Amino acid sequence: MRSSMYRVYRFDGAGSIVSADWVDAPNDAEALLTAKNEGGDLSREVWDRDRLVGRIGAEPRCASRIS
Secondary structure, three states: OOOEEEEEEEEOOOOOEEEEEEEEEOOHHHHHHHHHOOOOOOEEEEEEOOEEEEEEOOOOOOOOOOO
């Protein structure tokens, strides 16, 4: 079975990226499972190139704009 490289982004509570790593997985489900099994309290997003595969944990919050 052919595997693909997925990008896993980790976010702090303010929605800033704190790290990003590559994950080698045969499909989307396995990439999400790998990211989920990392544990920790950081929310994560799994991407396949420019396609969002899924989110794990709380959705990152964006800083509000001041008018």
